[in-house]
Amino acid sequence: xxxxxxxxxxxxxxxxxxxxTLGKSDWLKTRVxxxxxxxxxxxxxxxxxxxxxxxxxxxxxxxxxxxGDVTIKPExxxxxxxxxxxxxxxGDVIIENIPMFDQGDRGYCAMGSLxxxxxxxxxNLNIDALAAKAGYREGDVQNAxxxxxxxxxxKEGKLRIxxxxxxxxxxxxxxxLKGQPILIxxxxxxxxxxxxxxxxxxxxxxxxxxxPDPKQDRQESSRWATLAFGAHSSLITGFxxxxxxxxxxxxxxxSFRNRRMRQEEMEATVYGIFIFEY
Amino acid sequence: MKPLYxxxxxxxxxxxSLFALGENHLSENNQASxxxxxxxxxxxxxxxxxxxxxxxxxxxxxxxxxEQPELVLGVQPQQVLSYWQSNQLERIEIIFLxxxxxxxxxESDELLDExxxxxxxxxxxLQQKKIRGLIEKENEAREGKRAEFxxxxxx
Numbered sequence: 232x233x234x235x236x237x238x239x240x241x242x243x244x245x246x247x248x249x250x251x252t253l254g255k256s257d258w259l260k261t262r263v264x265x266x267x268x269x270x271x272x273x274x275x276x277x278x279x280x281x282x283x284x285x286x287x288x289x290x291x292x293x294x295x296x297x298x299g300d301v302t303i304k305p306e307x308x309x310x311x312x313x314x315x316x317x318x319x320x321x322g323d324v325i326i327e328n329i330p331m332f333d334q335g336d337r338g339y340c341a342m343g344s345l346x347x348x349x350x351x352x353x354x355n356l357n358i359d360a361l362a363a364k365a366g367y368r369e370g371d372v373q374n375a376x377x378x379x380x381x382x383x384x385x386k387e388g389k390l391r392i393x394x395x396x397x398x399x400x401x402x403x404x405x406x407x408l409k410g411q412p413i414l415i416x417x418x419x420x421x422x423x424x425x426x427x428x429x430x431x432x433x434x435x436x437x438x439x440x441x442x443p444d445p446k447q448d449r450q451e452s453s454r455w456a457t458l459a460f461g462a463h464s465s466l467i468t469g470f471x472x473x474x475x476x477x478x479x480x481x482x483x484x485x486s487f488r489n490r491r492m493r494q495e496e497m498e499a500t501v502y503g504i505f506i507f508e509y
Numbered sequence: 510m511k512p513l514y515x516x517x518x519x520x521x522x523x524x525x526s527l528f529a530l531g532e533n534h535l536s537e538n539n540q541a542s543x544x545x546x547x548x549x550x551x552x553x554x555x556x557x558x559x560x561x562x563x564x565x566x567x568x569x570x571x572x573x574x575x576e577q578p579e580l581v582l583g584v585q586p587q588q589v590l591s592y593w594q595s596n597q598l599e600r601i602e603i604i605f606l607x608x609x610x611x612x613x614x615x616e617s618d619e620l621l622d623e624x625x626x627x628x629x630x631x632x633x634x635l636q637q638k639k640i641r642g643l644i645e646k647e648n649e650a651r652e653g654k655r656a657e658f659x660x661x662x663x664x
Contacts, residue, residue: 232584232605233663239582243543271550280662285581285603287550292599331565331572337609338618350570355600359607369651369658370609421622459625485565 232283236275237264240285244268248275254297258376258383259356259364265293278363297354297387308509312410321438324404325469325478325489326412332358333484337370341377341464343482344414345384348466348507351412354388358482381414381505390507398501400494403477404470406506412466415479416503419463420456431490442476442493455496467497542579546601549591556591556598569595578603587611611658612651617643 237248248264251274266273272293274286294300303311315328330350334343342361349356365380378394385392398415406413433440445451469478469489477497481487548554561573575589581603588604604610620640627633 232661235664236582236584236605239584243582268547269551271547273547280659281608283605283662284607285605287546287601287603288599289550328567328570330570331567333564335610336614338614339609357602359604359609362609367609369612369655370614419622420626421619422626457625461622485567488567 233277236277236283236285240264240266240273240275244273251295253295254387256383256386258379259297259387261360261364276360278360281363281367282359284359294355297349297356297384298389299353299355301353305509309409312509315410316408321471322473323469323471323478323489324407326407326410329412329466329468329480329488331480331485331488332482334358334482337362338372339367339370340482341365341372341375341416342367342380344464344466345381347480347482348412348414349384349388352388352390352507354384356384356387385507388507390509393504393506393508395504396502398498398504400470400475400477400498403467403494403497404472407467407470409508411506411508412468412480414464414466414505414507415501416462416464417497418456418458418460418500418502420460423454423456426454427490427492428487434491441474442491444475445493445495452495452499456500458502462502470494542581546581546589546603549598550601552598561591564590571596581605606658606662608658612654615644615647617647 241247244266246266246268248266251263251265253261253263253274261276264275264277266275267290270290272288272290274288274293276282276284276286292299315326316324317327318324328351329347332343332346332350334340339358339362342358342365346356346358346361361380361384362375364383365375365377367375381394382392384390403413430440430442443451466480467477468480470476471478471491474491475494476491477494478489478491479497480489545554546556549556556573560576562576563571564574565572571593573591573593575591578586578589581589584605586603586605587607587610588602590602590604591598592600592602617640620636620643624633624636624640627636
């Protein structure tokens, strides 16, 4: 494909592709072959042994910056973030307008969460391109450089990144109220995840159901994930103070938006936090 | 203009726009999908049909996936995604080849997640042994797939 596609495109469109560099940062600078055909820009991205992708977009939107060409004043951007915070009748405080991705059954959660946050901040980065840049090989996360790509994405979006290892529920509330989703790395246990999915469905039917309080149920914390089971990346996208819950979202499609977890469990299982801010 | 003539007129206009796109190089049969997708970006063709499944939608931002994508430039894409903002088509991504999609998930990864949950030491060791064997088999299978992928990529 690497040798066939450029020739096929050139023949089909009747125009030559030109080398164009997208982005600025070392990790996300990307060379593409760009074709202009009538009012459409076609960009062929070929990342060695990882990805071949063709993007079609209107010429007027074909920016060379991942963040696009539209510049918004910092105060306006902050206000836009605040406008996304909504308090629902059940007491949930959530951030709206976070685009959803579906990573499929690939182990791309660290890039899926990042893609969702970046798209929320207006950067046109998708999971596949991010995974290629981070150095995923054959779909495996081993050897992938996750943090450098997080920092590079922040740089592309003129965002500051704050990172620390321990989650505090008060920080969660303050950050969500600013309209900033929190990217987390957490211990993951499949069985426990199924439990949270099941609880989300039960809660949809009946808002009075409650997650077990670990102070009342001594066995509860033994069911939580530890890193011995596995690791995973998600976004914190809301909270419910009265219910002591954190709302979290996965890059697994719409049905995995704003599931619920007790704050104690979230605090005990998170081992990495990344907040992006203007 | 009578309704029937109006319909015929509109149909002829739509075929004209297809032809107009076609006469500028995109006329070969196996280029039809690319021509159609370019037309969708230009706003000359409608993309929303039953063939596109909505995968996500939030506050005016929608993503749709072409369920059974046709050949594009004679190549079968793994995935074709369209991105919309307030019902305006913003971008189409054609993923011809992506390593994660190609190699798929390792069954051993799924099983490894569960080992820590096995309380009995003997049973846990047995499971670990089983997983080691599975990893070896997966590695062997990947050797062949790796060569296939590399050829497909380079061709």
